Amino acid sequence: MTPADLFREFTAGFPARKFSAGLLMAFIDLYTEIGVPGAGFGSYQDVIARFPRQVKTNGGKRANTLIVAKADGGTLSLRPFYNAAERFFRAEHKRFDYPSCAPHATQAWADYMQWLDALATFSADELAELRQKVADYVLAALKSQAFDPASVKVEPPLFRMLLESFDMTAKKGEPTGAAFQGIVFGFLRADNPHLQIEIDKVRTGSKRLQRVGDIDCWEGARLAISAEVKQFEIKSDDVPDLEAFGNDTGRRGTLGLVVALGFCDGVEELIEDIGLKPISTDDLLRIVELWDPLKQRTAVASLVYYARHVEKNSSLAERIESFLTMASEPSAAP
DNA sequence: GACCGAGTCTCGGGCAACAC
DNA sequence: GTGTTGCCCGAGACTCGGTC
Numbered sequence: 001m002t003p004a005d006l007f008r009e010f011t012a013g014f015p016a017r018k019f020s021a022g023l024l025m026a027f028i029d030l031y032t033e034i035g036v037p038g039a040g041f042g043s044y045q046d047v048i049a050r051f052p053r054q055v056k057t058n059g060g061k062r063a064n065t066l067i068v069a070k071a072d073g074g075t076l077s078l079r080p081f082y083n084a085a086e087r088f089f090r091a092e093h094k095r096f097d098y099p100s101c102a103p104h105a106t107q108a109w110a111d112y113m114q115w116l117d118a119l120a121t122f123s124a125d126e127l128a129e130l131r132q133k134v135a136d137y138v139l140a141a142l143k144s145q146a147f148d149p150a151s152v153k154v155e156p157p158l159f160r161m162l163l164e165s166f167d168m169t170a171k172k173g174e175p176t177g178a179a180f181q182g183i184v185f186g187f188l189r190a191d192n193p194h195l196q197i198e199i200d201k202v203r204t205g206s207k208r209l210q211r212v213g214d215i216d217c218w219e220g221a222r223l224a225i226s227a228e229v230k231q232f233e234i235k236s237d238d239v240p241d242l243e244a245f246g247n248d249t250g251r252r253g254t255l256g257l258v259v260a261l262g263f264c265d266g267v268e269e270l271i272e273d274i275g276l277k278p279i280s281t282d283d284l285l286r287i288v289e290l291w292d293p294l295k296q297r298t299a300v301a302s303l304v305y306y307a308r309h310v311e312k313n314s315s316l317a318e319r320i321e322s323f324l325t326m327a328s329e330p331s332a333a334p
Numbered sequence: 335g336a337c338c339g340a341g342t343c344t345c346g347g348g349c350a351a352c353a354c
Numbered sequence: 355g356t357g358t359t360g361c362c363c364g365a366g367a368c369t370c371g372g373t374c
Contacts, residue, residue, distance in 0.1 A: 017363075065341070079340055101364050103341065108363095 001118035003130045009115075011137060018098055019105035021138045022085035023112060027119055028131045029081040034070060037124035044116035051076075065106040079106050088135065095142040155293035158300045159186065161327045163285050166320070168231060168261070173315035177202045180231035182306040182316070184259045185215055187284055188227060190291070190299035192217050195224055197302075201311050212248050213256070223249075227257040234260045234278075239270045246274035259284070300324065 001009075013020055031037065034051050041047050047068075054067040054075050066078040082102050089098040099105075109116075119127065162183060170176040178201075185199045195217040202214075213226035226249050228242065242258060249256030256276040263271070268278040288296065304324075307317040 019363085077340075083339085099364055100366090103343085103366090104362095104364065106340095107342085 001114065003118075003122060003126050006115060006118050007130060007133055007137075010134060014137070014141065017108075018138075018142075019101055019108070020112070021098070021134050022082050022089065022102075023105055023109060024115060024134050025085040025088075025131055026078050026081035026106070027109075027112070027116060028127045029084070030066070030068075030076065030078055031119055032124070032127060033081075034068065034076060036120055037122060037127050041120040043120055044113060047116075047120050066109045078109055082106050089138055089142070093139055094144045095138065097142045098138065155297070156327055157288075157291075157293060157296050158324060158327055159190070159291070159296040159303075160285065160288045162300065162303070162320075162323065163281060163288060165327075166323055171315060171319060174313055174319075175202050175311070177229070177231040178307070178311050178313060178316055179320075180261070181214060181229045182303045182311065182320075184227060184229045184284075185306050185310075186299035186301075186303035187288070188215055188217055188225065189302035190295050191287070192225065193298075195219055199306065199310055212252070212254065213245060223252050223254045225255045225257065227259050230258065230260040232260065233262040233264060234258070234267050234271075235264045236267055236270060239267065239274070242271065242276060243274055246276045250275045 010020060010024055031047070034047075036047055039050075041050075051068040051070065054069055067075050070076055079102065082105055086098065086100065086102055086105075089095040090100065122130070166179070166183070168179040168183070170178065181199070181202050185197065189197050196219075198216045198218065199214070212223060214229045215227040216223055217225035217227075226245075228245050230238070245258075246256055248254075257279055258271050258276050259279045262280050262282075263278055271278040288299075291299075304317065304320060307313060307320050311317075
């Protein structure tokens, strides 16, 4: 069998046994390592006569793979050479269609006795050329699955950008507190798709509407979450005003949130003492950073809905939409 | 003792051969 | 033509020994 014959046989069998490529390369590397090329061997049996096959592993168990004894007393296994070939195709050249089956492949070595016979007669140059042809053949036959970062369209984290950069202070024609209330509504809407979210315009008077907080989240007839939204930094003097809210949510077994731009020193502990959970914009940011773009889009859509259809304030709605347009431009995303 | 590599074994799934 | 069976590839769990 000439190198050309062997290569033809390899290509014919490759579709059914892809691992045969790595096995063939491993045979060549093993023979090269122990100095078979140019040593005048006529067959695999001649090689084994010089480098006896080990039929037991170092642990005394039956060896299924090809292990030979080296002249210096040590042993050499086919497996590391096969591993290297598999790494070459899969890790280095991203041919993930090449099978990950080193144990199975190296156990099948005995199916290729003809190849081992032929390889024993080839020169070093012939072996190197054949090895290169096998590698090239596989690289051409199997498609590269290398990851191209440029091929991935990254959607900007719009809601996070809103939290970080949108000016929440009221502009001309906007009611104070509306921007922040809309953002908290968007946050709760996206974070609680299983709940019905109720919200009204700022300064509507939640008591008058039989509501508990500025934003109420219902699971059927049960109030699951209620939030008081404060577009300012809460001081200790403001805490007594939250007592009734804390009492109401506590009585109902509702998770009561106090969402504010920030809290003065020690105020968060005072709020927790009355059974409420203080959440600052920094807390919101930490949570939103873990959201995927789809969830962020839901929050943004809810904010736009709030500005357009709840608050019905065109000034705020246009300011939000203008911000989103700018933020969506490729150069704007972080 | 933890970690890693080498080796064995088992199992699921695809596919071809075969029986009806 | 369809259902069954068996083979074999491919994947991965598991064990064991060597090394640091």
